[in-house]
Amino acid sequence: MTHTPDILCIGSVLWDIIGRGDTVMRQGSDMPGRISRLPGGVALNIAMALARFGLSPALISAVGRDPEGDELIAACKLRGLHTDHVYRSDDLPTDRYMAVEGTNGLIAAIADAHSLEAAGDKILRPFEDGSLPTPYRGAVALDGNLTLDLLSQMARSPLLEHADLRVAPASPGKAQRLTPFLQAERGTLYVNLEEAGLLCQATFDNSRDAATALLSRGAVRAVVTDGGNPATVGAPSGLITQNPPPVSVTRVTGAGDTFMAAHIAAEIKGAAPDAALTQALSAAAQYVSGETKI
Incomplete structure (x- = not known):
């Protein structure tokens, strides 16, 4: 793929190992169910969803030069994602995420993104070697699996200004x-x-109050979700709050990433703020109900 991507997705690209039971589960539960391994990680989940919405994303991340990494890169390419800018490490293993879910939602999860953290600013080489235009003026989806130092650098970098x-x-x-x-x-x-x-170092009863507080603390814009409760987009121009469609939940891992991708895709395609939020909530509802194929 040689064409210019519509958006860069920077952050975790790994294997999701998800165990799902078909009953309510608690700490210590030992239940029958199914275990799956799928391409995952926040940045990759967002990129895959963006591709489903008709965009062309490129990944910026770290993936080991091991069999799991080769298989993961191949899976990304099959899903139409740009992988040329992914840093391939010779001495770091491919990262993994493990979660257990019941019909009552996520029970527990462990994210092993140590290789991404260890790679540090090596993943940003495409911004420095001319592989990507600088300063970059397009859309960028960024996740918090990077180190605080690297996120601080990116928040203030003229390359992303x-x-x-x-x-x-x-x-x-x-x-x-x-x-x-x-x-x-x-x-x-x-x-x-x-x-x-x-x-915000506070407790909120609803997304509207949370979005208002984030704006007061310096957020340019804040999009706050609350599961099946109303979600809010907060901006200096005002607040938009909507209820998500009611659905039966069959999975939760990746729902937030799907919501974010759908919202970004809608806005890139020119949707108005209220329409973009409606589309994002609908896409997330379809995902958690199992209607959306991964």
């Missing part, structure tokens, strides 16, 4: 890694209610 930055924390445990984007007043933040609370 004119980019349309869309930033997600990857998980509540990494939410505070997005603080540099609040401080630099750059980028659109995509967070859930818990992540918004961690960023």
Whole structure:
């Protein structure tokens, strides 16, 4: 693929290993179910969803030069993703994510993105060697699996000063890694209610209050979701709040990434703010209900 990508997806590209049971599960549960291995990671999940919405994404990440890495890169290419800018490490293994889900949602998960963190700013070489235009002026989806130092560097980098930055924390445990984007007043933040609370060091009852607080702390724009409860897009021009469609939940891992990708794709294609939020909520609902193929 030699054509210019529509968007760069920077962050984790790994294998998702997901165990799903068809009953309610608690800590210590030992239930029958199915275990799957699929291409995953926040950046890759977003890229795959963007491709389903008709865009052409390119990945910026670190993948081991091991059999798992070769298989992962091949899987990305099959899904129509640009992989030429992925840093391939000779001494770091391909990262993995493991989760257990029941009918009551996510029970537990461990994200092993140590190779991505160890690679550090090596993943940004395409911005420095002429592989990508600089300063970059296109859309960029960025996830919080990068180190705080690297995210801080990117929040203030002149290479991304004119980019349309869309930033997600990857998980509540990494939410505070997005603080540099609040401080630099750059980028659109995509967070859930818990992540918004961690960023603001507060507790919120709803997405509207959370979006308002994020704006007051320096966010250029904030998109806050709350599962099956109303979601809000907050900007200096005002707040837009909508209810997601009611659906039966069959999976949760990757739902936030699908929402973010659908929202970005809708806006890139020129949708108005309220229509973009409607499309994103609909896409996420279809995903969690199992209607969307991965």
